[in-house]
Amino acid sequence: MAITLNINGEDHEIDADPQMPLLWAIREKAGLNGTKFGCGIAQCGACTVIVDGNAVRSCNTPVAAASGKAIRTIESVSENNDHPVQLAWQELTVPQCGYCQSGQIMSAVALLEKSPDPSDNEIDKAMAGNICRCGTYPRIRAAIHRAAELSKG
């Protein structure tokens, strides 16, 4: 069935099973490969995107549920890789293998949009759905605090 998805401000008409997870529409239909597949059951966060301002696991969000909403992926975070979260991630050399980092960054962006100067507890809560097998957690925590500083200007 025909479904319209608004991804990064652009409408994509796709023909898909309404139950198809948003992740596969983003990757296979819209051709945006920055969002990753990790577990398929919303346990690792590699697939995190922002839907209407909330960090969402796209691997178990049906396309039908995302239709008509504003979907944002890693590709929309900045033109030049210079969003405060990206700059902080680079400054503190957060990524190692990097595979989970699109999801980590989307969770962090969503957190900072709601809470510009989050506490460690808020960070723990907001980032609880994102696994990093390289164990970059100490740097992620520091980078979120740094991004909050950079955002203040």
Place this chain on the structure above:
Amino acid sequence: MNDMKFTRRSFLQVSTSAAGGLMIGVHFPGMVAAEGHGAAAEINAWLTIDPNNIVSIVTPQTEMGQGAFTAVPMMVAEELDIPWENVRHVFADANRHVNNDNLYTTTSTGGSTTVSRRHPYMMQAGASARERLRAAAAEAWHVPVEAVTAKQGWLTAQHEEQGTIQATYGEMAAAAAQITLEEEPAIKEYGDWWLLGNDVPRLDVPLKTNGTATYPIDVEVPGMVYAAAMACPVPEGKLVSYDFDAVKDMPGVIAAVELEQTKDVPAFTDLRSGVAIVAESWYQAKNALAVMPIEWDYGRGASISTESQDAEARQLLAQPGTLVLDEDGNIGKNRDKGVNHDAVYGLIEASDRQVIGEIYHRPFETHATMMPPCAVADVKDDRVDVWTFTQDIARSLNEVADQLGRDTTNVFLHQTYLGGGFGGGYNMDVHRQAAAISAAVGRPVKVIRSREEDIAQDSQRPPIWGTYKASLGDDGLPEALAVHVVGEEKFPVFTQRSNADMPYLIPNRRHEYSVVQSHIPIGYHRAPGANSNSFFTEQMVDELAQAGGWDPLEWRLKLTEGHEPWQRVLKAMKEKSGWTTDMPRGEGMGCAIVDSHGTIAGCVATVAVSRRGQIFIDKLDFYINSGYVINPLAAREQAESSAIWELSHAMFGGLVIRDGRIVNTNFDSYPMMKIADTPPEIDVHLEMSEDQWWGGLGEPTGPPTPPAVANAIFYATGTRIRSTPMAQAEL
């Protein structure tokens, strides 16, 4: 700096680059023994200086977050003396390697060896290029070569008539390609470095903050279809039949492809018996596969379970095992030549200060790389293109050629970034699956493993069970020690050696091993052997110290006396960590120290345990001696990473086998450490001996972390945790 014997000229090949610059190939002599795994041994690389003064360095090792693509260029740039901004990393050409007598000598990436074993060659490449540039400038400017300096990408000389003359390396690169040196230069001594030893951010970091780094799962080929594959859920089992008719009308479904196992019991990288569904979308392929009726012959594994292996191991521990000796009849490496293993049992039996250990256990663990195994293959009549999860591009290329019965000249395996490796990229058959499926359907195919299929089929880290007996002398130190470790049958070397290699001087000791029956495939797993074994030995050491009335850190200092690399680390642990065993109830400090990959890593853990038994790891301090370090920033990153990697298994992991199959195959049942579980303070102290040896830094902080935490928990609670996952322990 190093005592490696090589003839410098013998491994250099000089030619002109495609753009008219200087290209130097580095041919590395044999280093089989140094590799730590069975793959072919050496590496090779290419250094190109183009007329625009950009230096490109091909590293045939893979980048999986450990920093190979930065470390190798750093070593070249150090000698070449070129601004870091001018350095580029370039992917290697696996086809060229395989079909030109292993041009890069090896493409294998593991065992923490990229820097530790290869730095003399990379530095030599840089030095030799620099000297050719100087010689070319001297010739062009009619000045003696001594008058030409090479610094930060510029060649400079003072000419009697013309004054200061300058040219970029790039401008002189074509001429340098024609230079023959009478003698290749020596490489720099430690202390003369300008770039090595500094914090250098990895070159791949920016690509990984905007989603542009390409992993195998991101590769797209026109006309590509998707496949979900399933091998027998009980390893070693075989496909009997499947009913494609039941699913062929499901949306998007194109075909079913049987995956035929060519060997009775597959080696680790052979294609395993199974079946795949090909569809227009991976989601459709996965859904059809999930409901297609499939019949399997499970084989001998069906009667093996976690419980059956545990019972077998405990029985084996009650009997004598096989004595572990090296080929010269010695126990352990370096330190224990001449240790007496015959007298051990007699001494223990006769002693009135016996220490009888209980059984320690670590279960199977899995890699669960964040990118589940994935490969893209495009098999055509005249060529084959493959992108895959591999830590050895040449080996995988050869395996694809083998799978298809093709000549390697027409097989092209393209390097990508890896979404984690940790050893998981060695014993892998996903590229064989992709090649077989693409050949069968005549279209390019992307195979993605579901997480469940990944964990069910992965080559796992082996389990261990261990126990010991000892007797103490009048000074409270052990006079005799007998250790018995049980591993599994497929890869017993992990079990045999790691304990025997412990450095403590105990005059009479013996190490025995036994193996349980096991059908589960085994693979390298970020510090193979050392990780599971140290959980046992480094707690055993604390028990022995306590039984003898010794402080556990003082005990370790005493029994490594005269061994400077260990003393350096242990003294730092004592002086810098605020070490004490006298803390209020519910709080504790613990230590552990392990030598792995040529590096000694000590950990001091500070924990608190709540009244309800919840464990809080407040602080982890690491003290690392790898001899030298070229990039302290990358060293700290890897130290944090491998510690958290291993702590994740020790706190939350543990695979469970029932009726031969692994049952906890996703992150809901095989949980991972999360940000909230991460110790709030992790400090890494680099305590380098700077004394003629180079250790690896990708793995060594993992092994000491769980025993340090377990030792700390003991001092906090009086309860010793002898098996993992520790989060499930009753405290």
